[in-house]
Amino acid sequence: MVDQVVSSKQVQAGFSRNAIELLSQSKQEPEWVRARRLEAWHLYEETPMPPPTDELWRRTPLQDLNLASVVPYAPPLIGGDILRALPPKLAHAANNTSAGGLLVQYNSSGAYERLADELKQRGVIFCDLDSAIRDHPALVREYLMTRAVTFTENRYSSAKPAIGKTGKHEGGGYGDTIGDLKFTTLHGAFFSGGTFLYVPRGVVVDLPLQSLTYFDEPNLAVFAHSLIILEEGASVKLIEEYASKETEAQRFSSGAVELILKPGSSLQYFHLQDFARNVWHFTSQTALLERDTSLTWLTGTLGSQMTKAFLDCKMIGTGTNASLLGFFFGDGQQHFDQHTFQNHIVGHSTSDLLYKGALKDKAYSAFRGLIRVNPEAQRSDAYQANRNVLLSQHSHADSIPELEIEANDVRCTHGATVGPIDPDQLFYLMARGIDQGEAERLIVEGFFDPLMQKVPLEPVRDELASAIRAKMGSWKSSL
Numbered sequence: 001m002v003d004q005v006v007s008s009k010q011v012q013a014g015f016s017r018n019a020i021e022l023l024s025q026s027k028q029e030p031e032w033v034r035a036r037r038l039e040a041w042h043l044y045e046e047t048p049m050p051p052p053t054d055e056l057w058r059r060t061p062l063q064d065l066n067l068a069s070v071v072p073y074a075p076p077l078i079g080g081d082i083l084r085a086l087p088p089k090l091a092h093a094a095n096n097t098s099a100g101g102l103l104v105q106y107n108s109s110g111a112y113e114r115l116a117d118e119l120k121q122r123g124v125i126f127c128d129l130d131s132a133i134r135d136h137p138a139l140v141r142e143y144l145m146t147r148a149v150t151f152t153e154n155r156y157s158s159a160k161p162a163i164g165k166t167g168k169h170e171g172g173g174y175g176d177t178i179g180d181l182k183f184t185t186l187h188g189a190f191f192s193g194g195t196f197l198y199v200p201r202g203v204v205v206d207l208p209l210q211s212l213t214y215f216d217e218p219n220l221a222v223f224a225h226s227l228i229i230l231e232e233g234a235s236v237k238l239i240e241e242y243a244s245k246e247t248e249a250q251r252f253s254s255g256a257v258e259l260i261l262k263p264g265s266s267l268q269y270f271h272l273q274d275f276a277r278n279v280w281h282f283t284s285q286t287a288l289l290e291r292d293t294s295l296t297w298l299t300g301t302l303g304s305q306m307t308k309a310f311l312d313c314k315m316i317g318t319g320t321n322a323s324l325l326g327f328f329f330g331d332g333q334q335h336f337d338q339h340t341f342q343n344h345i346v347g348h349s350t351s352d353l354l355y356k357g358a359l360k361d362k363a364y365s366a367f368r369g370l371i372r373v374n375p376e377a378q379r380s381d382a383y384q385a386n387r388n389v390l391l392s393q394h395s396h397a398d399s400i401p402e403l404e405i406e407a408n409d410v411r412c413t414h415g416a417t418v419g420p421i422d423p424d425q426l427f428y429l430m431a432r433g434i435d436q437g438e439a440e441r442l443i444v445e446g447f448f449d450p451l452m453q454k455v456p457l458e459p460v461r462d463e464l465a466s467a468i469r470a471k472m473g474s475w476k477s478s479l
Contacts, residue, residue, distance in 0.1 A: 040188030074107040082111040100207030105193040123200040132196035148258035148286040183282040187254040194225035199234035208237035216245035221252040230265035237268040246276040257285035261293040274303035291317030301328040315349040326355035330363030344380040359395035368400040384414040
């Protein structure tokens with residue numbers, strides 16, 4: 001078991017300014033962090049919950065979300081072997097020598113840290129965000145929620161329109177909606193733990209790095225924040241995994257990811273979420289790509305009761321190349337609502353998106369992808385594809401690809417498919433003596449396998465494959 005500090009002041013359920021003050025005090029944060037939290041809290045209070053008529057939210061009802069019962073953070077850890085407290089599906093990381101570094105966040109705090117000495121000597125910083133604020137304050141202050149994930153930026157606009165007290169943007173973007181502002185500001189007020197990665201100029205990290213976030217406290221809200229900074233010419237691979245213990249009480253997660261790529265840098269980033277079925281998960285992720293950068297960004301969604309995700313790839317320099325990949329598999333009554341944004345702000349940039357999903361039982365998915373080419377972004381090349389396989393008559397997928405083109409010398413295309421397993425593929429396998437159930441499992445595994453092979457750590461690939469097989473295991477076709 002992992003012991004925890006017993007706070008002299010019991011952490012109460014619900015979100016308040018006083019809770020922010022106690023959280024900041026318990027971490028002994030500098031004044032600028034406290035001020036940034038309170039700024040976010042002020043905007044949170046000024047911003048209404050997204051109404052059911054909001055175009056970006058109408059497919060994800062929020063009436064069953066109970067924030068009043070949520071505990072905003074857990075006390076920090078003292079002692080204990082955190083690696084032994086991890087569930088089996090994350091235990092592979094403990095002795096995995098094929099990773100150059102490992103971070104573990106347990107509940108609200110960083111609990112374990114390992115980084116190869118050779119990487120430390122080359123100036124790589126890989127630690128939890130709380131430690132980074134304490135040990136590298138100037139670096140964190142410059143980037144934390146100032147450029148990528150911000151409180152006042154319309155998720156679907158390259159401009160920064162003002163926000164009125166109604167919560168609507170004064171012009172610009174997707175019908176003047178507030179996007180993910182409500183939950184981004186709550187995250188900004190209560191972020192805790194998280195991942196900080198800094199790779200200096202010209203440093204190439206060959207072995208992948210790995211970060212795990214796991215929570216098991218009842219009613220706990222988790223606000224994991226990832227801040228990844230690559231200086232000019234740097235290169236790294238980072239895998240982040242998220243999981244939680246199954247309990248009866250509803251739980252809440254609001255995460256944020258900031259990927260900042262300086263000129264000529266290269267990042268492979270893998271964001272893999274397998275929370276328990278009682279978790280309502282909100283995430284806001286943004287990448288800033290400067291000149292001649294390369295990004296492979298893969299998002300995997302297998303867990304949670306409900307996931308609402310906003311992913312924004314901003315190409316702010318020429319010569320950028322972004323490959324946006326995603327997979328999701330929903331069963332039971334899981335609900336996944338994902339928004340992607342390929343934002344070509346300047347020209348001579350390329351983005352290629354492929355999201356694949358499978359749904360069974362009464363699971364639901366909504367995918368909304370926007371390619372926007374701004375007036376100055378001539379010679380942009382963007383593609384978007386969303387492929388969905390329905391494994392039951394009661395599962396449902398909505399796919400909404402969109403283009404907003406304001407330049408005249410571009411190449412932008414999109415496509416989407418929603419349907420059952422290809423009957424020709426099924427016939428081919430069954431004609432060779434494979435029974436229907438096994439044939440269907442092979443087809444689904446093959447559907448996901450090209451994306452699984454992108455993950456650079458074999459134990460992680462194996463765990464993902466096992467999770468997909470487990471979801472398929474009890475399924476009998478109802479098509």
